[in-house]
Amino acid sequence: MRAVIVLAALALFSCDKSPKPEDAVFVDAKDGVRAALKDPGSAEFSELYRCGDSRVVTGEVNAKNxxxxxxxxxxFIYADGQVYMEGESDTQGYVRANARCSEEIRKTPARIPQADK
Structure with a gap:
């Protein structure tokens, strides 16, 4: 029983979805998304996640049109310095970036939160 509790605690602590302000990949992702928007100053970010240990970030943005x-x-997905927004013209780029995010997560299974059954 103690081993289960320890493993659960380790999984919980290793899955930190809240970006730390000093984490450069989140800063780069936000800057890249802002550059693609009509009104960069209005960007409101939520649900920011890092895909495994990579420099791929996924999240949501709400901004003025x-x-x-x-x-x-x-x-959105930020990968290799590029921003891919859902519903934008580069659909294939978005799909490739999404697949890469999934692959990076599979490489680090300890960081995937498990849903209650």
């Missing part, structure tokens, strides 16, 4: 209204959350 050309009319000054917020679009609602849009999923």
């Amino acid at each position: 050309s009319f000054g209204g917020y679009n609602g959350n849009t999923h």
Whole structure:
């Protein structure tokens, strides 16, 4: 029983979805997403995750459009200095980046939170 508790605690602590301010990959991802937006200053980020131990970041951004209204959350993937936004013109790039994120997560299974059954 003690081993189960220790393993559960290790899994919980190894899955830190909240980015640390000094973590450069999150700063780079946010900067890249902001550069792709109509109103970079309006960007509101949520659900930021690092895909395994890689420099691939996935998350959501809500920002103002050309009319000054917020679009609602849009999923993005930041990989290799490129930003791929869900629903944008580079659909194949988004799919490839999403597959890469999944592959990076598979390489580090201890960081994947397990859903309750």
